[in-house]
Amino acid sequence: MSLEYREETDDASPDAAGLLPTDSAGKPVYTVTILLGISLVFLTQVYVGLNERQAFAAAFDKPVFRDGSYWLILTGATVHGSWLHVLMNSYALFSFGRIFEELSNRAHLAIVFVLSALGGGFLSFAFAPEGSSVGASGGIVGLISYLAVYAFRRRSFISYEFRKSLLVNIGFILIFGLVLYQVIDNFGHIGGFIAGAVYGFIQIPFDETVDPRVAGRSVELAGLGALGLYLAACVFSILITLNIV
Secondary structure: OOOOOOOOOOOOOOOOOOOOOOOHHHOOHHHHHHHHHHHHHHHHHHHHOOOOHHHHOOOEEHHHHHOOOOOHHHHOOOOOOOHHHHHHHHHHHHHHHHHHHHHOOHHHHHHHHHHHHHHHHHHHHHHOOOOEEOOOHHHHHHHHHHHHHHHHHOOOOOOHHHHHHHHHHHHHHHHHHHHOOOOOOHHHHHHHHHHHHHHHHHHOOOOOOOOOOOOOHHHHHHHHHHHHHHHHHHHHHHHHHOOOO
């Protein structure tokens, strides 16, 4: 499979940029798999009761993390605070994850998502070491920053409108975080953004003729491992929430 590069158009969609795959490789398999994990964790929280403390037993509780429960930095990225929270994050993940798997190899999506979730957690812990946080926002913001790097590094083939749309989304996230700074973990967002952008700068080829959807066996295995790690965190979160472990 090769990239079908076209001239710039007025259409802001990736399809207009000539970057959509023509076969099943573009199906958002990893995105949907991650969404399934998030959904199962949240349904478990609902089963326990969102008003119950136990529903957030797997949250990223920073003092507990500091005391040795290191898995919380990842399980916290599987837990959500409300129906609105999980629906907003799920919508954003599907929207940007689908585009990511159209433009790049899905293995990179899993790697970026997990690294960004961890990066967001570590930055949040470094600058706001008390309290707790929940949500997959760090991982999602990392996907967006990766796509931003992708769009500008390959701006000869991706429309101005598509690049502008990414910048608008990034600006919205920043403004939204500033307005609701008391309930949103902005350090988690910033850490995720940095991790995704750094990965994009390192991974996306400078040679614009290289198909970014092609990945070696080692990258595919790393992506599968990252996906498996996040799903394992989802399972562990469910067990913690049900007070089984």
